[in-house]
Amino acid sequence: MSTLPTYRWHLAPDGLATRRQLRALGLRPGGQDVVAELHRPRRRRPPLVAYLYRIDRAKPVRPMTPGRAVALAAAMTARRTCPTCRTDAGYCIPRSLGMCVPCHDTPAPSEGNPPCPSVNASPAPCTP
Numbered sequence: 001m002s003t004l005p006t007y008r009w010h011l012a013p014d015g016l017a018t019r020r021q022l023r024a025l026g027l028r029p030g031g032q033d034v035v036a037e038l039h040r041p042r043r044r045r046p047p048l049v050a051y052l053y054r055i056d057r058a059k060p061v062r063p064m065t066p067g068r069a070v071a072l073a074a075a076m077t078a079r080r081t082c083p084t085c086r087t088d089a090g091y092c093i094p095r096s097l098g099m100c101v102p103c104h105d106t107p108a109p110s111e112g113n114p115p116c117p118s119v120n121a122s123p124a125p126c127t128p
Contacts, residue, residue: 007052009040016052023061030059 007013016036022028036052064072079092082100089100097104 004034005036007036007038009038012036012038012052015055017055017058018050018052022053022055022058025055025058026061027055027058028061029053030057032057 034051035054038050038052040048080088082089084099084103
C-alpha cells in the first residue's frame with residue numbers, strides 16, 4: 001500500500017491544484033488519480049484535508065449544453081418552490097424545514113388562523 005505525499009497549507013509545489021482551484025482555471029480532474037494531500041492544521045481538531053491533482057493532466061470543463069441548462073433551471077425551480085403553498089420562495093427551501101419559512105412559522109389554517117402569508121400569496125391555503 002503506497003501513501004500519498006503530504007504537504008502543509010500553502011506549501012504545495014507548483015503544478016498541483018485542488019478541485020476548486022482547477023475549476024477556477026476552467027479545468028476538471030478528468031479521471032486522474034489523486035497525487036498528493038494538502039493538510040490545513042486546526043486547533044484541537046484533526047487537520048482539514050484537500051486532495052491535489054496535476055494541472056497538466058486536467059481536462060477542460062465540459063460546456064453547458066442547452067439541455068443541461070434547462071434541466072438545471074428546472075431543478076433550481078423545484079428547490080425554490082414550497083410544497084405547502086406552491087409558491088416560489090425566492091430562495092432554496094431549507095431541507096430541515098421542508099417548506100418555506102412563512103409556512104413553517106405559521107400554524108395550520110383553522111377557523112381563527114388565516115392561510116400562509118407567502119411572498120406570492122396564492123388562493124390555496126397553507127396546510128402542512
